[in-house]
Amino acid sequence: MSTTPAPRASDAIIVPERITPKPADAESLDVWGFQDTRFAIDGDGNAEVLGNRYELSGQKLTRLMPWIRDTLGIDISASDVFRSQYPIAIPPPVANAGFCTAIRDFLREDQVTLDGELRLRHGHGQTQEEMFAIKYGSVARVPDLIVYPETQEQVEKLVVCAEAHGVSLVPYGGGTNVTDALRCDEEEPRAIVSVEMRRMNRILWIDRVNLTACIEAGAVGRDIQAQLAAYGFTMGHEPDSIEFSTLGGWIATNASGMKKNKYGNIEDLVLDMTVVTANGVLSRTAASPRESVGLDWRRMMFGSEGTLGIVTSAVVKLFPLPEVQEYGSLLFPTFEDGCGFMQELARTPSVPASVRLVDNLQFQFGQALKPASTGWKVYKSRLEKFFVLNVKGFDAGKMVACTLVFEGTREEVAQQQKAVTALGAKYKGMAAGSENGRRGYQLTYGIAYIRDFLMNYYIIAESFETSAAWSDVLPLIRNVKKKLEEEYARRKLPGAPFITARVTQLYRTGAAIYFYFGFYFKGVANPSHVYLELENIAREEILRSGGSLSHHHGVGKLRRHFLPSIMSDTALAWKRSVKAATDPKNIFGVGNQGL
Amino acid sequence: MSTTPAPRASDAIIVPERITPKPADAESLDVWGFQDTRFAIDGDGNAEVLGNRYELSGQKLTRLMPWIRDTLGIDISASDVFRSQYPIAIPPPVANAGFCTAIRDFLREDQVTLDGELRLRHGHGQTQEEMFAIKYGSVARVPDLIVYPETQEQVEKLVVCAEAHGVSLVPYGGGTNVTDALRCDEEEPRAIVSVEMRRMNRILWIDRVNLTACIEAGAVGRDIQAQLAAYGFTMGHEPDSIEFSTLGGWIATNASGMKKNKYGNIEDLVLDMTVVTANGVLSRTAASPRESVGLDWRRMMFGSEGTLGIVTSAVVKLFPLPEVQEYGSLLFPTFEDGCGFMQELARTPSVPASVRLVDNLQFQFGQALKPASTGWKVYKSRLEKFFVLNVKGFDAGKMVACTLVFEGTREEVAQQQKAVTALGAKYKGMAAGSENGRRGYQLTYGIAYIRDFLMNYYIIAESFETSAAWSDVLPLIRNVKKKLEEEYARRKLPGAPFITARVTQLYRTGAAIYFYFGFYFKGVANPSHVYLELENIAREEILRSGGSLSHHHGVGKLRRHFLPSIMSDTALAWKRSVKAATDPKNIFGVGNQGL
Numbered sequence A, B: 001m002s003t004t005p006a007p008r009a010s011d012a013i014i015v016p017e018r019i020t021p022k023p024a025d026a027e028s029l030d031v032w033g034f035q036d037t038r039f040a041i042d043g044d045g046n047a048e049v050l051g052n053r054y055e056l057s058g059q060k061l062t063r064l065m066p067w068i069r070d071t072l073g074i075d076i077s078a079s080d081v082f083r084s085q086y087p088i089a090i091p092p093p094v095a096n097a098g099f100c101t102a103i104r105d106f107l108r109e110d111q112v113t114l115d116g117e118l119r120l121r122h123g124h125g126q127t128q129e130e131m132f133a134i135k136y137g138s139v140a141r142v143p144d145l146i147v148y149p150e151t152q153e154q155v156e157k158l159v160v161c162a163e164a165h166g167v168s169l170v171p172y173g174g175g176t177n178v179t180d181a182l183r184c185d186e187e188e189p190r191a192i193v194s195v196e197m198r199r200m201n202r203i204l205w206i207d208r209v210n211l212t213a214c215i216e217a218g219a220v221g222r223d224i225q226a227q228l229a230a231y232g233f234t235m236g237h238e239p240d241s242i243e244f245s246t247l248g249g250w251i252a253t254n255a256s257g258m259k260k261n262k263y264g265n266i267e268d269l270v271l272d273m274t275v276v277t278a279n280g281v282l283s284r285t286a287a288s289p290r291e292s293v294g295l296d297w298r299r300m301m302f303g304s305e306g307t308l309g310i311v312t313s314a315v316v317k318l319f320p321l322p323e324v325q326e327y328g329s330l331l332f333p334t335f336e337d338g339c340g341f342m343q344e345l346a347r348t349p350s351v352p353a354s355v356r357l358v359d360n361l362q363f364q365f366g367q368a369l370k371p372a373s374t375g376w377k378v379y380k381s382r383l384e385k386f387f388v389l390n391v392k393g394f395d396a397g398k399m400v401a402c403t404l405v406f407e408g409t410r411e412e413v414a415q416q417q418k419a420v421t422a423l424g425a426k427y428k429g430m431a432a433g434s435e436n437g438r439r440g441y442q443l444t445y446g447i448a449y450i451r452d453f454l455m456n457y458y459i460i461a462e463s464f465e466t467s468a469a470w471s472d473v474l475p476l477i478r479n480v481k482k483k484l485e486e487e488y489a490r491r492k493l494p495g496a497p498f499i500t501a502r503v504t505q506l507y508r509t510g511a512a513i514y515f516y517f518g519f520y521f522k523g524v525a526n527p528s529h530v531y532l533e534l535e536n537i538a539r540e541e542i543l544r545s546g547g548s549l550s551h552h553h554g555v556g557k558l559r560r561h562f563l564p565s566i567m568s569d570t571a572l573a574w575k576r577s578v579k580a581a582t583d584p585k586n587i588f589g590v591g592n593q594g595l
Helices: A062-073 A098-101 A115-122 A128-136 A152-165 A221-230 A247-253 A297-301 A337-346 A358-369 A376-391 A410-426 A434-447 A451-454 A470-491 A527-544 A560-566 A569-582 B062-074 B097-103 B116-122 B128-136 B152-165 B221-230 B246-252 B296-299 B336-345 B362-370 B375-391 B409-428 B435-446 B451-453 B470-488 B527-544 B560-566 B568-580
Strands: A040-041 A047-052 A146-147 A167-172 A193-196 A203-207 A214-215 A270-277 A279-281 A311-315 A324-332 A354-358 A400-408 A459-469 A499-507 A510-520 B036-040 B047-050 B146-149 B167-172 B189-194 B205-206 B212-216 B270-277 B280-282 B310-317 B324-332 B356-359 B401-408 B461-470 B496-508 B512-522
Touching: A040 A376, A040 A451, A047 B205, A062 A358, A062 A510, A098 A146, A098 A152, A115 A146, A115 A193, A115 B189, A128 A451, A128 A459, A128 A527, A146 B356, A152 A167, A152 A270, A152 A279, A152 A311, A167 A214, A167 A311, A203 A221, A214 A569, A221 A247, A221 B527, A247 A311, A247 A376, A270 A297, A270 A459, A279 B568, A297 B296, A297 B568, A324 A337, A324 A410, A324 A434, A337 A354, A337 A400, A337 A410, A337 A470, A337 A499, A337 A510, A354 A434, A358 A400, A358 A434, A358 A499, A400 A434, A400 B560, A434 B409, A451 A459, A459 A470, A459 A499, A470 A499, A470 A510, A470 A527, A510 A527, A527 A560, A560 A569, A569 B280, A569 B296, A569 B568, B036 B451, B062 B512, B097 B146, B097 B152, B116 B189, B128 B451, B128 B461, B128 B527, B152 B167, B152 B270, B167 B310, B205 B221, B221 B246, B246 B310, B270 B296, B296 B470, B324 B336, B324 B435, B336 B401, B336 B435, B336 B470, B336 B496, B336 B512, B356 B362, B356 B435, B356 B512, B356 B527, B362 B435, B362 B496, B401 B409, B401 B435, B451 B461, B461 B496, B461 B527, B470 B512, B470 B527, B512 B527, B527 B560, B560 B568
Parallel strands: A146 A193, A167 A193, B146 B189, B167 B189
Antiparallel strands: A040 A047, A203 A214, A214 A311, A270 A279, A270 A311, A324 A400, A354 A400, A354 A499, A459 A510, A499 A510, B036 B047, B205 B212, B212 B310, B270 B280, B270 B310, B324 B401, B356 B401, B356 B496, B461 B512, B496 B512
């Protein structure tokens, strides 16, 4: 049996090239993102974005620092820098000579590395505590070796060697995990080998008749997007991490993309997959549109977080590139109005590809990220502001914004736009133009760099997310904000915390909610630990308020201690026994996360 | 931890009544369906449908018998009846005194039965070989005892007793299974206890804000439908077996309803479930709209076919009853034209709730089921026929029909109707009115009785289904028909076989295909076995042609021998090890189907 299903249509396109990363796309090891991009403070004390990759790039953000000072109630000084100690001391590798000798049989020298900084990088994702640790703290354990398989056969052989020589394997994709899933277990006595999958990044075939593609699991989102687009297709899966995260990572974390209203979440998009497990390869002869074939092991891979095996390829659904893509935005007088709109919209047949509602603070943050304007642009912007505040009578301290992406046929998009405008009006919403909508989405990728920038100025910030039934959405957000404010005050932490929420994904029965929480930590002992403590308190409040443990980030090591509060002991025991049965030697010993 | 999640909205409707089946709805034990309905042949040799439950009921079907004679090429005589021997000899129960004594602690006398005919009934579903066996053959093994739990606690206690006393439990819902899943394993030395779930049929709550309901797993489809409709809601799940099948059965077989284009398949509709397993209860605190919480045991229940535990309740999505429901139909000159239409329609944003395309033979069959008409109706029908054949120039031996159900808002339905008509025209389709569409769907339930009727006249017939990528749909249907015709001729079986296909479910990447196959068997030794042999040959051809093992019927004992040809050995071993790990004593020992 072949280990990846063949395309069904005989004229499928074969796309044999493996993507080799361009030097210009080199990624930072110590902070988020590409090396060519970072936030900085210029000579005048203004924030600016270096590089030319994003819309924000090259911009002077004159309002940002004043707004941050104002919001946090702290006089942040541009010259008072919290100096990064990166790279901190890197633990020496735990040796496993037998394994190292064995893998030389099928891996070239350039497919193996012991490099310290790379090992450090492969031992973490992007949580605040991980990023804080590699710059200001310490790590007790990192992977001892990194391997770069290029074929499924090599992955299979790696697993055989791991079993034979008592090694633990950790699959690694884009390194964008935010649940401490990549963090190595300190207690692990075995050598830990990071299996970096990004060289397995080919689109094996595109079946344009049946609208499917078979893609290797190490393919990075942005490459998948570009390669498919060249043939007129898209997967439609756009998580905020799409520049770096991989198909395999999406499956392992049960990812959600911003356009899921149109294209579905990852579990809706993947028809089939091939997985290398502790006892061989899970594979199928054909990917079916839908079927009933007994206990379906493929479904178990969504959210498996590296514990059950390594996904090596998947057959995914394709969509033709949309005829039309339009942005839109609406302003609502209050968050409550906006939520009412979101809930009703979710039950209509006219849900745009993406709809997001930010609260007032996040709306203000978006304004603060606007570059210094001049000339007519200032005039227009002032006029708009006057209209919203004085003619419409919106309260600048309460109003909120909703941004939208429409994708589809011309007719479909026109119909959705009409329906959205009409429904918006019912909730006192005011159309605020496509440009504001477009900008909101463009910010997504550039803004990801701000967290590491702010850390240089003693500000720690992070996002966490949940999903909740519609009736819980507003109370949950209110409860979490209140709880964090109370706990912040009780601890007498500096200034005021930054707490903001947005509703990012719509479902008929509820929504996904994204929180940002940050604070100024100069003078605070163990700020990263204090953050984590507060985040855990927020999570307890989320669960108490009916929210889920995670909408799409996952469990990892960060949230596994909450599992007993959301499911029965039997459910937990069941998960553990499935793991024990399918990986008795715990080869994929990444810490029993999600189990 | 409570074992079923609470509603999230505080004003949820509590629907405490348990449904008690009405005497008028008594079900037959020896044939499909309600006792009040059956096909018969009247004094004039015409087929008629007795009872008054369905649209067909009370009708004289003057064309049916002539059409069947013509199609099968056999002069079937109304007086030559293949007499049913029902009930055949019923195997005596295997006793387990310890278990019987133990369950008396928590079950009343009326919750336990040893009745022979009921035990016979609980030992089979609705495959032709099972129905043939209970009337003309023999069964080696049936359940030894039937229990009727009324609460989850009772189910839990049953499992504890089963483990303590070495008993095998088989969950039983509507008894409509078509994969031999209920057929008892002849080799099973333990007492087999059928756990009839239909007394656990309450809707525990309806959350009208969040559009969810918590429903006990033994609730029958038609009751769920009626109870929800009383509050203005629907689940939208309408498998052809909805009159008898249960929520728990839908989950266990990974069911698909005819309106899945609008509402989704069962895996899309169930948000959460509670399952009694060999080692306790799998349950959650809240049903989330969508989440990422590690290996999700709930996903493993879809298609588990009774092997992993007993689903006792589930939280499902609700939809408001549609503002508008409309039927439609289209005629196409050929099946190829119709398939082209279906494939293109599947990729539009305007897919109606249900779309079915029948081939020419099935179209003719629908005409043959039309009652004798008189007066204006005859005139109109002749005029229509003249128009289609002479004005449009369709070939009566090639034309096919597509039936549609539209559900949604007035605007949505109007838009879909417009789009369907326009797309139909592109494929030479001709709108054939809502009445023909309505009739096509109404036939679904009445026609289910015909199989057992025809068996009385030496005709054996059965359906089987698959799903396939679009490029495989036409070749697969052609190959299967050809293969069956060849094999039929090669065996020198009587007259001509009846082989027909329809495309019943649309997906962007492919479709579900439903076959009916039947033949006249007088003079054929072991006709049921011959049928099974031919069905297996058809299945081999389906797999060779790219089809799946099953779209929604499942694997059961009927198709488990095909599993090695669709997945790797490791995949099979994995499934078995999950079973062994979660049910080490094989309490749910229904025969390792789907494993």
